[in-house]
Amino acid sequence: MKFCPNCGQPVEIRIPQGDNLPRHVCPACDAIHYHNPKIVVGCVPEHEGRILLCRRAIEPRLGYWTVPAGFMENDETMQQGAARESWEEALARVDIGSPLAIVHVLHAHQVHVMFRARLAGPEYGVGAESLEVALCRPEDIPWKDIAFPSVTYSLERYLEDRAAGRDGLHFTAIDRRLPRPGPGA
Ligand SMILES: [Zn+2]
Numbered sequence: 001m002k003f004c005p006n007c008g009q010p011v012e013i014r015i016p017q018g019d020n021l022p023r024h025v026c027p028a029c030d031a032i033h034y035h036n037p038k039i040v041v042g043c044v045p046e047h048e049g050r051i052l053l054c055r056r057a058i059e060p061r062l063g064y065w066t067v068p069a070g071f072m073e074n075d076e077t078m079q080q081g082a083a084r085e086s087w088e089e090a091l092a093r094v095d096i097g098s099p100l101a102i103v104h105v106l107h108a109h110q111v112h113v114m115f116r117a118r119l120a121g122p123e124y125g126v127g128a129e130s131l132e133v134a135l136c137r138p139e140d141i142p143w144k145d146i147a148f149p150s151v152t153y154s155l156e157r158y159l160e161d162r163a164a165g166r167d168g169l170h171f172t173a174i175d176r177r178l179p180r181p182g183p184g185a
Contacts, residue, residue, distance in 0.1 A: 006031045037109045041081035042069020042151075043117035044158045045094045050135035051155065052124060054089045056147055057131045064147035067154065068092070069112065082115050090133045091125030094118065098167045101157055103150035106175040114154040116167065149174050 001024045004011050009028035016023055016032050024033040044067050045052040053065045068086040072078060079096040086094045097116035104111055126133050136142075138159050146152045157170045 001033055001035075004029060004031060005033065035109070037104075037111050039072040039078070040069055040105075040110050040112045040150075041072045041078045041115075042067050042085060042112065042154075043082040043094060043096055043115040044100060044154055045086055045090075045092060045117040045119050047119035047122060047135055050137055051141065051158075052086075052090055052092060052119065053134055053136045053141070054127070054130040055132040055134075056129065058129050061147035063131065064145050065142050066147040066151050067114070068094075069114070069151070078113050079115060082117065086117065087127070089127040089130050091127055092123070092133075093120040095120055099169050100161075100167075101150070101154045101170045101172070103153055103171075104173040105148075105150055106173060107177045112148075112150040112154075114150070116158065 001011055003009065004026035007026060007029045009026055011024045011026050011033065013022050014025055015021065016025055024035070026033070052067070054068060055065050056062050068082070068089045070085040070088070072081040076084065082096050083094050086092045094117040097118065099113065100116050101114040102111065103114070124133055124135070141155060143152065146155070153172055157168065161168050
């Protein structure tokens with residue numbers, strides 16, 4: 001943020017009185033503009049043992065596979081958001097089930113919340129943000145071509161839980177800003 005959305009003046013980055021983190025502060029109108037994580041909602045839709053995957057037609061990670069997911073909108077629940085994304089990306093009507101995973105994507109300032117889901121019927125298609133949509137057998141999941149680590153994590157936990165006959169809720173954090181382990185680590 002360079003300019004104040006309230007008054008259009010250039011903002012400064014400083015720690016407001018009584019705060020402990022640098023914020024975007026407008027010296028003209030005194031507004032403090034907080035930047036907080038955004039919520040991404042998605043689901044792992046299943047139909048007759050297969051998982052619905054979409055190949056992305058948009059950046060980031062164009063051409064890579066994902067489950068339906070996207071930024072939550074105002075005035076919707078997480079479940080409604082996950083169902084909306086399934087429709088937009090895969091023209092699929094889904095029944096959203098139990099929460100599956102909460103992934104803190106620290107480097108992207110996002111929290112990804114994934115649900116289990118079932119296709120309401122066998123119908124699906126290719127939405128505007130997808131190149132290709134497929135009902136994938138677990139053994140055919142293209143693990144090397146999954147778009148985001150939160151999707152890999154969710155698919156892994158989904159399949160583990162399904163095999164074990166349980167509906168777990170899994171938490172993890174991903175931070176790509178951390179130094180990578182060296183060779184042999
Ligand atoms: Zn201002």
